[in-house]
Amino acid sequence: MRRLVLATLGLAALGITAAQFSPSIPDAERQRRSLVGAEDRWASRAVWACDRRKMVIVEGVRPDEKIPPARAQQVADVLQDLMRYCQEEITARIASDSMITVAANGQVYEHWMVGEPLPIAKASFGEPTEREKKIWKAELDKLVAEGDRLFHSDEIGGNGVACAMCHPNASNTHPETYPKFQTQLKEVALLRDMVNWCIMNPLEGKALDAGDPRMKALEAYILSARSGKTLETGKH
Amino acid sequence: MYRNDMTRKELEFALAERSAADEKAIRDLHNCNRRQFLRTSLRFAGMAAAAGLMQSHAFQLVNVAYAADGTAQDIAFRFAYISDTHLYARGMDHRFAKAALKAVADVNSLDPQPDFVLFGGDLAQLGRPDELELGQQILKDVKAPLRMMVGEHDWYLDLGEKWKSMFGQDFYSFDYKDVHFVVLNSVVEKDFWTAKGYSPEERMAIVAGLDDSRQSPFEVGEAQRDWLQKDLAKIDKKTPIIVFSHSPLYKLYRGWNFWTDDAEQVQKIFKPFKSVTVIHGHTHQLLTNRIGNIHFHGMLSTAWPWPYAPQGLPELTVQMNRPDPFNQLDGCGNGVIDVRKGGHVDKTYNLWTRNPRVVTAAQLDAGKVPGAGGYKGPSY
Numbered sequence: 001m002r003r004l005v006l007a008t009l010g011l012a013a014l015g016i017t018a019a020q021f022s023p024s025i026p027d028a029e030r031q032r033r034s035l036v037g038a039e040d041r042w043a044s045r046a047v048w049a050c051d052r053r054k055m056v057i058v059e060g061v062r063p064d065e066k067i068p069p070a071r072a073q074q075v076a077d078v079l080q081d082l083m084r085y086c087q088e089e090i091t092a093r094i095a096s097d098s099m100i101t102v103a104a105n106g107q108v109y110e111h112w113m114v115g116e117p118l119p120i121a122k123a124s125f126g127e128p129t130e131r132e133k134k135i136w137k138a139e140l141d142k143l144v145a146e147g148d149r150l151f152h153s154d155e156i157g158g159n160g161v162a163c164a165m166c167h168p169n170a171s172n173t174h175p176e177t178y179p180k181f182q183t184q185l186k187e188v189a190l191l192r193d194m195v196n197w198c199i200m201n202p203l204e205g206k207a208l209d210a211g212d213p214r215m216k217a218l219e220a221y222i223l224s225a226r227s228g229k230t231l232e233t234g235k236h
Numbered sequence: 237m238y239r240n241d242m243t244r245k246e247l248e249f250a251l252a253e254r255s256a257a258d259e260k261a262i263r264d265l266h267n268c269n270r271r272q273f274l275r276t277s278l279r280f281a282g283m284a285a286a287a288g289l290m291q292s293h294a295f296q297l298v299n300v301a302y303a304a305d306g307t308a309q310d311i312a313f314r315f316a317y318i319s320d321t322h323l324y325a326r327g328m329d330h331r332f333a334k335a336a337l338k339a340v341a342d343v344n345s346l347d348p349q350p351d352f353v354l355f356g357g358d359l360a361q362l363g364r365p366d367e368l369e370l371g372q373q374i375l376k377d378v379k380a381p382l383r384m385m386v387g388e389h390d391w392y393l394d395l396g397e398k399w400k401s402m403f404g405q406d407f408y409s410f411d412y413k414d415v416h417f418v419v420l421n422s423v424v425e426k427d428f429w430t431a432k433g434y435s436p437e438e439r440m441a442i443v444a445g446l447d448d449s450r451q452s453p454f455e456v457g458e459a460q461r462d463w464l465q466k467d468l469a470k471i472d473k474k475t476p477i478i479v480f481s482h483s484p485l486y487k488l489y490r491g492w493n494f495w496t497d498d499a500e501q502v503q504k505i506f507k508p509f510k511s512v513t514v515i516h517g518h519t520h521q522l523l524t525n526r527i528g529n530i531h532f533h534g535m536l537s538t539a540w541p542w543p544y545a546p547q548g549l550p551e552l553t554v555q556m557n558r559p560d561p562f563n564q565l566d567g568c569g570n571g572v573i574d575v576r577k578g579g580h581v582d583k584t585y586n587l588w589t590r591n592p593r594v595v596t597a598a599q600l601d602a603g604k605v606p607g608a609g610g611y612k613g614p615s616y
Contacts, residue, residue, distance in 0.1 A: 152445055159331065160324040160361065165540060168447035168492055172543035172558065172616055184562040198561065202331070202540075 049079040053089045060096035074098075140220070147221025150214055157203025163195075163218075166202070170225035191219055311582075313413050314574045316343040316380070319356025319517040320537030322389060323374070325366035331564055332361070335538040336374045339570045342586065344379050350572065351412070353380045356517035356535045357387025357423070357482035363440050365398045372402055383410075387482040387517060388423040388454070388493075392443040393436050396421075407460050409467050415476045415579060418467065420460060422481035422496050422516075425452040446492045446542070453490060453497040454483045461498065464505050476511040476579020484516045484534065486527060489545030494519055506530055511579030521567070522585055524595050524605060525550035531600045533573075533583040541567030544614035551609040552600065554593065558616035565589050 043062040048055050056075045061067050067075060074094060082090050093101045101111045150156055151163045151170065167173050175191045182189035185197065192215055196207040208215040321336040328337065343353050355375060360367035368390065375382060384403040391399065396406055406421040428451055429439040442448050456464075471477070479485065485502055488494040496502065506512045512530040520542040523534030532550075541559045549555070559567025565588040572584040580597035587593065599605045 152448070159326060161331075164445065164447060165322075166542075166561070168542070169546075171546070171614075174616075184560070202561070202564070204331075 047075050047079070049083055051083055053087075054079050054082040055091045057091065057093040059093065140224075143217050143220045144224045145221075146214075147217035147219070148225075150218055151221050156199055156208070156214060156218075157205040159204040161203045163198060163203070170222045173222050173226060174229070175219075175222050175226050176229060191222065195219070195222075310576050310578075311574045312415070312577050313351045314348075314572060315352045315354060316346060316350035316570065316572050317354040317356055317515070317535055318343060318375070318378075318538060318570050319354075319535040320358040320387065320520055320539060321371060321374070322358055322361045322537070322539040323367050323371050324361050325364060325370050327370075328374075332539045333370065333374065335565070335568060336371070338565075338588070339538045340374060340377050342570055344377070346572065350380050352383055353378050354383045354480055354515070355385060356480070356515070357385045358389040358517060358537075359387070360390050362437075362444060363390055363393030363398070368398055368402060383417075383419065383480070385419050385480050385482060385517070386421050386423070388425075388443050391421075391423060392425075393440040407463065413575075415478055415575060416468075416471050418464065418477065418479045420456055420464070420479065420481045420485075420502075422456050422483045422485065423454045423493075423518075424457040424460070425454060428452045449491070451493070453495055454493050455497040456481075456485075456502050457498070461501060461505065464502070468505065468509075471509075473508050474510050476575075477506060477509050477513070478575070478579070478581070479506070479512065479514045481514060481516045483518045484523070484525070484532060485514045485530075486525060486532060486550075488519075488523075488525075488548040488550070492542075492545055494545050494548070503527060503530060513579065513581050515573065515581075515583075522554060522556040522593060522595075523550070524552045524554070524583075524600070524608065526552055526600045526603065531580055531597065533581070533595065536567075536569040536571055536585055536587065538568055538570065543616065546613055549611050549614065551611075552603070552605045553611075554595075554605055554607045555611065555615045556587075556593075560589075563589055 043065075044057050044059045045061040045063050045065065045067065046055055046057050047067075056078050058067055058071060058075055061071070071094070078092050078094065078100070082092065088104055091103045093103070095101070099111060102109050151167075154160045154162050156163075164170075178191040178194065179188050181187070182194065185193070189197075192208075192210055195215065195218055199205045200207050208218075318336070318339040321332060321339070323332050323336060324330055327333065343350060359371035359375075386396065386399055386403075386406045390396070391406075400406060407419060409416065409418045411417070425443065428434075428442075432450075434442065442450050445451075468477075481496070483496050484494060485496050486499045487496070507528065510529065514530060514532045515535060516532065517535045517537075519534045520537035520540065521534060521544065522536075523532070525532040541556065544555060556567060567587070567589075569585060569587045571586050574582040574584070576582065576597050578597070580601065582594060582596045585593040585595075595605060
C-alpha cells in the first residue's frame, strides 16, 4: 500500500510544466479538450513498460506518431516511478494538458495537475477493505500469540525457567528503551540481544538466531504487550 | 567519619555520605560470614547507639541499637523466614536449589538463633512430588524449628495431597510466647478446571502462570473462615495475633493474584483484636500495608523478584529499586521478624545484594514509612 502512495508522489514530482488549471475534473477536462486540436482530440498512443504491467496512455499523440522528446521523457519517468514503487498492474494517462490520471483494476484512483497541491493517495488508492484488515490483524495476532506462548513456556530454556516468571505480562522488559548501551554487557544492545541474554543465563538455554521465527515471535509479543509504556531515564 | 558526640542528624548524614573506607566495610559485610558480620555491624552499632540513632535503613543493626537505647526489652522474640523457593527437581545445582540452600545457611547463621523459621509457601514450582521432596531435603538442614505454609505452586497438581502427607494440615494455629499464630491456606481457587477438562498438569501450569487469566482468584474460603472464627473465639482480644498467609490478605492486583478475594471478610474476623500482623509470601518484593489494626508485610523470594504490579501499590510501601537481571541474587533474600511485646513486628528484609531494609511497627503505627508513598504506578 505504501508503495502505491509513493508512486503517486513520484508521479507528482515529475515537474511537468503547465499552466494553472481548475482542480475540478469536469472543468479540467473541458479545458483539456479546448487545448487539443480537433483532429487530435481522440488520438492516443499507449506505451508499455518492460514488465508489461505498467502502461501510460499519451493523449494527443496518434498511434503512428513519434512522441515529442519532452513528453517522451515524461512517459519514461512515469513508467520508471510506477515500476519502482508498485508491483500491481497500473495504467496512467497523460493528457495533452499534462493532467495525470492513475488507474488500477479498471478503476480511476487519482487525478492531479501540475501546480496543484500534491495528491496524497490513500492506501492502495483507496481504504483497505474490512477483509484485508481482518487478515492483517489475524496474522499479527498469530505471531503475538506464539510469542506469548513461548514467553510463558519452558521450551526455549534449559532449566524449566520461563521468561514470564520474572516478567508477568512482559512487565519490566522495557522494549522501548532499546537500542541502548547495556551497561552489564558493555555494548549497545538490541531487544533481541537482551532476550538472548535471558535465554542463555536465567533460562540456561541456547541463544536464538536473529532470524529465528521464535525470536521474531518473542519480540512481537514483548513489543505488543508493552506498547504505550514509557521510558523513565535512569530506571531501565 | 564517625564521632561519639555526633548528633543524630550528623550521623544520618555520615551514614548517607559514606567514605571509601566505609564502603569497603559495607562490602565486607556482604562477603563475610555471620560472625564477622556481627563484629563489623557491632562497630557501626556502637556508633549509631552512641548517637541515639534508633533505626538505620543502612545496616541490620537495629536490634543492637535498640539494646543501647533501652528498647530491646520491647522485643519479645524473633523468628526468621524463607519463602517462595520455587524448586525444580533438577538437583542441588539448579539455580533455585542453590538459592534455597543459601537461605538455609543464612538463617542457620543468625546469632542469636531465631525461635523458629517460617517457610512461606511455593516450595515447589509445579507441585511435583520430586520437587517437594527436594525442598524437604533442603529445609531439613534448618536448625531452628520449622513452620510450614502452603503456596499455590505446591498445591494444584494434586490439590495438596502430597504436600499434606509431607507437612501436615495446610491451615492451623499455635501459641507462642503470648502470641496466637494463625497459618492459612489463602490460595484456594474455585474450580476452573473441571468444566474445561484440564488435566492436573494443565491445572498446575495455569495456576503457576502468574499472569494466566484462566485461573480463579485466590481466597481463604468459607470452610477456613468458619474454622478461623471458631479458633479465635477462645482467644482474648488483647492477645496479639500473627497471621501467615501465602497471598496478601488484601486486594492489591487481581491480574497477578496479588489478591485474596474474600479479604474483607477475613479482615473482619480479625477486627476485634488489638494487634494483628499478616506476614505473606507470593509477591516476592518489599511490600508494606496497613488496614486499620492490621499490619501487612511481604516476604522476599529466594528464586526471583517480581516486578511491582501496575496498580494497587499500598502507600506505605517503599518500592525496591529495579533488580539487576545480571545478578541472580539481586532483589532476592530472606528475612527476620522481631515481635514486639505489643504484638506488632519489626520486619527486616535481608536482601542478599543490598543493605537490609527494616520496616518497624512504630512506623506503621504512625502511618508513616520514610520514603514511602506518592507512587503513580510501579517505578520500573
